[in-house]
Amino acid sequence: MKIVKFVIALALLIGLSFIGKTVIENVKQTENQSLYTEVFKQDNGYGYQILTNNKILIKQNFIPAIQGEHPFKSKEEAVLVAELVKKQLLENKSPIVSTDDLSNLKIDTTKY
Template structure:
């Protein structure tokens, strides 16, 4: 009778070890995925804006940690290929784009937003 009990005990321990191994591996995978998500979500934004003088007007550039992420040398949304007439206009649109980026919104500009900012085109 001891051989049957011993056999059952070995089988149970082997199965338990296998299940614990799966659970441990699953825990490690979930932990690593969570850590990666945390790291990418916590990436600090260090956004800056600067005006750019171009041939026929002005534009702006937005940088994140000294890397250009947006360089806009023409007025967005309009059908013509024109730069901003003044540095003030370029910076106003750039500030709006930067505000959107800081609130995790799409940085696209609409015609209505250009009108509200009084951008001449």
């Protein structure tokens, strides 16, 4: 009888942990879907915005962390930085982009 109770308790524990993991994964997927990036074309380059539920959370017309107002030269550069900022937000970190971040993303800032 003790073995049967143990097996039932173990099965319940495994079932509850599986359900808990599934719920957490679903919440994370919902968060990821409600926070998204868009890149937009400007007169002489690109910018990006981070949106949540169709509302602009961050709009970045220029490359952050460098002096002056310089748009991204390519769509790809804007996407890289936008995705970095989105990742920081999802990790509950401050969405600050440094010159080191730009360098790690291979974005050339020496021309500014």
